[in-house]
Amino acid sequence: MTQLSRRAALALPAALALPALARAQSAATEITVHYAQPNIYKESYDAILAGFNKREPGIRVNFVTTPNYEEGAQLLLRQAATNQLPDLSYQGFNRLRMFAERGVAQDLLPLLKQEAADPATLGYSENLLKLAYFGNMQAGLAYAASNPICYYNADLVKRAGGDPDNFPKDWDGVLALAAKIDALGDGVDGLWYTWNGDDWMFSALLFGHGGRMLNENETDVAFAGPEGMASLKLLERMVKQAGMPNLTAVAARQAFAAGKIGMLFQTTALVRGTAAAVGNNFVLRTTGMPVIDAERGRLPTGGAAGMLTAKDPAKRAAAMKFLRYSTGPEGQAMMVKASGYLPCNQIAIDDPQYLGEFYRENPLFVASVKQLPISIPWYAFPGTNSVRVTQTMVDNMARIVESRATPEQVLPEMAAEIRRLLPRRS
Numbered sequence: 001m002t003q004l005s006r007r008a009a010l011a012l013p014a015a016l017a018l019p020a021l022a023r024a025q026s027a028a029t030e031i032t033v034h035y036a037q038p039n040i041y042k043e044s045y046d047a048i049l050a051g052f053n054k055r056e057p058g059i060r061v062n063f064v065t066t067p068n069y070e071e072g073a074q075l076l077l078r079q080a081a082t083n084q085l086p087d088l089s090y091q092g093f094n095r096l097r098m099f100a101e102r103g104v105a106q107d108l109l110p111l112l113k114q115e116a117a118d119p120a121t122l123g124y125s126e127n128l129l130k131l132a133y134f135g136n137m138q139a140g141l142a143y144a145a146s147n148p149i150c151y152y153n154a155d156l157v158k159r160a161g162g163d164p165d166n167f168p169k170d171w172d173g174v175l176a177l178a179a180k181i182d183a184l185g186d187g188v189d190g191l192w193y194t195w196n197g198d199d200w201m202f203s204a205l206l207f208g209h210g211g212r213m214l215n216e217n218e219t220d221v222a223f224a225g226p227e228g229m230a231s232l233k234l235l236e237r238m239v240k241q242a243g244m245p246n247l248t249a250v251a252a253r254q255a256f257a258a259g260k261i262g263m264l265f266q267t268t269a270l271v272r273g274t275a276a277a278v279g280n281n282f283v284l285r286t287t288g289m290p291v292i293d294a295e296r297g298r299l300p301t302g303g304a305a306g307m308l309t310a311k312d313p314a315k316r317a318a319a320m321k322f323l324r325y326s327t328g329p330e331g332q333a334m335m336v337k338a339s340g341y342l343p344c345n346q347i348a349i350d351d352p353q354y355l356g357e358f359y360r361e362n363p364l365f366v367a368s369v370k371q372l373p374i375s376i377p378w379y380a381f382p383g384t385n386s387v388r389v390t391q392t393m394v395d396n397m398a399r400i401v402e403s404r405a406t407p408e409q410v411l412p413e414m415a416a417e418i419r420r421l422l423p424r425r426s
Contacts, residue, residue, distance in 0.1 A: 027058070028057075028058050028059065028060045029058060029059050029060070029314050029315060029317075029318040030059075030060045030061075030062065030315075031059065031060070031061055031062070031086075031087040031088065031310065031315050031318050031319050031322065032062050032063075032064055032086040032087050032088075033061055033062070033063055033064070033086060033087065033088045033089070033090075033319070033322060034063075034064045034065070034066070034072065034075070034076070034086040034088070034089040034090065035063065035064075035065055035072075035089070035090040035304070036065065036066045036067070036068055036069045036071070036072035036090065036091075036092070036304065037065075037066075037067065037068055037069070038065040038067075039067075039273070040269050040270060040273065040339060041090075041144070041304075041339065042065075043272075043338040043339070044144075044334060044335040044338035044339050044341075045063065045326075047334040047335075047338055048325065048326050048331045048334050048335065049061055049063075051325070051330060051331065051334065052321075052322055052325045052326075052331075055325065056318075056321055056322075056325075059318045059321065059322065061322060064086060068197065068198075069091065069092030069094075069095060069198065069304070070092075070198060070387055070390065070391075072089070072090075072091060072092070072095075073091060073092070073095040073098070073099075073387055074387065076089055076091070076099065076104065076309075080102070080104050085104070085309045085310075086309060087308075087309060087310035087312075087315045087316070087318070087319040088306055088307070088308055088309065088310065088319040088322060088323055089306070089307050089309055090143055090304045090305065090306050090307070091140065091304060091305065091307050092198075092302070092303070092304055092378070093131055093132065093142075093301065093302065093303055093304065093305060093377060093378040093380065094198075094199075094200075094378045094379060094380040094381070094386070094390075095380070095386065095387075096132055096134045096139045096140050096305055096307060096380065097134035097135060097139070097380035097381075097382065097386070098380070098383075098384065098386050099139065099307060100134040100135030100137055100139040101134070101135045101382075101383075102384075104307075104309060105134075105135070105137070105139040105140065105307045105308070105309070106307075106308045106309065106316075107137040107138055107139070108137075108138040108139075108140065108141060108308060108320075108323075109137070109138040111308075111320055112124065112138070115324075120346070122324075122328070122347075123327075123328065123329055123332075123345035123346045123347035123348065124141065124327075124345070124346070125346040128142055128344050128345070128346060129141075129142075130377065131145065131301060131303075131305065131344070131377055132305035132307075134380060139305075139307060140305030140306055140307040140308075141305055141306050141323055141324075141327045141344075142303065142304075142305045142327065142344035143303070143304050143305055143306050143326055143327055143335065143344060144269065144303040144304050144335055144339065144341035144342070144344060145301050145302070145303040145341060145342040145343075145344050145375075146267045146268045146269045146301070146302040146303050146340075146341050146342060146368065147204075147267075147268060147289075147299045147300070147301060147302070147342070147368050147371045147372075147375045148194075148200075148201060148204045148265060148266065148267060148268070148289050148299060148300075148302075149265075149266075149267075149268045149286050149287065149288055149289060149367045149368050149371070150167070150174075150263055150264070150265050150286065150287050150288070150289060150290075150367075151256065151263070151264040151265075151266065151271075151274055151284065151285070151286050152164070152167065152262060152263045152264070152284075152285050152286075152287070153256070153259060153261070153262050153263070153282050153283075153284070154282065154283035154284070154285050155259070155282040155283055156181050156184065156188065156259070156262040156282070157177065157181070157262065159181075159184060160177060160180035160181040160183075160184060160262070161180060162177045162180070162181075164283070164285055167285070167287045168290065169290060169291055170290050170291060170292075171234060171237075171290045171292065173290075174191070174242075174263070174290050175190075175191075175237055175238065175241050175242045177190075177262075177263075178190030178191040178238075178241075178242035178243070178244075178262055178263055179241055179242050179243065181262035181263075182242060182243035182262075187260055188259075188260055188261070188262065189243050189244065189245050189255070189260065189261045189262070190242040190243045190244065190261075190262050190263065191238060191242050191243075191244055191261065191262055191263035191264070191265065192244055192245065192247060192252040192255075192256065192261050192263070192264055192265070193235070193238050193244060193265040194249055194252075194265060194266045194267070195235060195394075195397045195398075195401055196248070196249060196394055196397070196398065196401075197249060197394065198390050198394065199213075199379075199389070199390045199393045199394070200267075200300055200302050200378060201265070201266075202231065202235075202393055202397060203300045203378065203379060204289060204299055204300055205230075205231035205234055205235065205292070206223055206227055206228060206231045207297065207298040207299060207300055207376065208231075208289065208291075208292035208293065208297045208298070208299065209226075209227040209230050209231055209292050209293055209296075209297065210227055210292075210293045210295075210296025210297055210298075211223055211225070211226075211227025211228060211231070212227075212379075213379045213381070214379075214381070214382075214422075218382050218422075219422075220419065220422075221415045221418055221419060221422075223411075223415070224411055224412065224415035228411055228415075229407055229408075229411055232397075232400060232407035232410055232411055233407045235397060235400050235401070235407075236400050236406070236407055239400070239401055239403065244401070245261075246401050246402055249266075252264065253266075253270070253274065253277065254277075256274070256278075257274065257277035257278050257279075257281065258281065259281050259282050265289070267302055267340075268286075268340050268341065268342070268365070268367065268368035269302070269303070269339050269340050269341045270340060271286065271339070271340025271364050271365055271368075272338065272339050272340050273339075273340075274340075275364060284364065285364075286363075286364045286365075286366075286367040287367050288367050288368075288370055288371050289371065297374065298374050298375070298376045299371055299374055299375050299376070300375070300376065300377070300378045300379070301375045301376060301377055301378055302378055303341060303342075303344070303378075306323040306326060306327060308320060308323065327344060327345055328345060328347075328348075329345050329347040329348040329351065329354050330348075330354075331345075332344060332345040332348035332354070333348050333354040333355055333358075336348075336355055336358065336365075337355075337358055340364075340365055340368070342368055342369065342372070343355060381422075382422070382423055383421070383422060383423035384423075385421040385422070388421050389418050389421050389422075392414065392417045392418055392421065393414065393418070396410050396413065396414040396417075397410075
């Protein structure tokens with residue numbers, strides 16, 4: 001009978017375990033997860049993936065990214081046509097409707113109710129669910145929410161004679177201060193407003209005036225009236241009165257971080273990245289968007305929601321687990337701390353163990369939280385041309401920023417172009 005040495009005997013259990021480990025690894029469920037804007041989101045998704053891997057070692061996640069929401073939507077439209085969809089996609093709120101109406105998104109409510117009869121007990125309050133409810137179904141679960149805020153250079157505000165502790169509350173005051181900053185010279189500009197990219201920041205002006213994109217039955221544009229005209233005139237004043245330069249978003253953020261722009265109006269999602277870029281160059285502050293209509297004024301809620309697209313049962317279950325973790329209280333706390341977005345899980349919001357101390361220690365993140373009472377969902381255009389509608393708005397705003405046309409010329413032409421892109425109603 002063959003005798004084993006003591007060392008060999010001790011090594012035997014580990015050796016026997018290796019094939020089992022290999023089998024377990026090979027049996028891991030592999031899923032593909034898409035998200036947009038890695039320049040903003042990567043840190044949060046990486047943190048969530050690390051936490052998820054510890055909880056679900058049998059699921060392997062492969063990320064696919066696109067530079068922005070629009071390219072993310074176009075990617076999924078192409079992949080849907082060739083049956084090559086990812087298993088889970090985080091889409092901008094305003095694109096979920098299109099995927100719900102096309103049958104690409106899956107209804108998540110039955111899956112949530114398998115865990116709890118009332119999704120609110122999982123942190124998905126009614127208002128949070130509404131952010132991703134389209135096509136008479138729960139087309140997604142909100143992952144990150146944002147509203148537009150103002151970032152300002154406290155040093156330039158002081159140099160221009162302003163008070164950083166008493167920043168103007170209305171656009172007249174903001175533009176007057178921006179004009180003084182612009183007059184400082186030395187290549188300094190007064191402000192930059194994120195007008196390019198999509199329709200979100202235009203809707204911030206439109207909703208701020210109490211306007212809306214389409215009429216109630218969505219048969220015609222509703223922005224072609226006084227509220228839309230006032231919004232475009234305000235954009236024109238930013239250029240003519242406050243010296244807003246014609247820059248890309250990337251160039252504007254770089255100039256602001258270098259101390260060459262006094263105010264930057266953009267999503268709260270960029271708080272973390274902006275603070276890192278500014279460093280010690282100057283004292284950075286944030287505040288809410290100026291009030292336009294105190295009673296009717298609202299702000300759009302930007303951000304993304306996870307949309308389930310997997311058809312294979314095992315991948316579908318695995319993708320749902322990742323989605324639940326990323327939108328659960330633990331994942332949401334990671335997301336907020338890594339970005340600047342607002343949390344989309346009520347437990348993360350209410351339970352101080354997740355974010356209470358964080359907000360006390362990070363005042364730059366608080367401006368967006370204070371605007372939650374006037375934040376409404378980002379409008380999603382009906383039909384298959386929603387991406388083209390957005391680009392039409394951007395192209396027409398460019399005419400004003402580049403001083404190629406007046407608001408009086410742009411508004412009726414923009415309305416006519418978008419009317420042609422709306423679904424035909426019988």
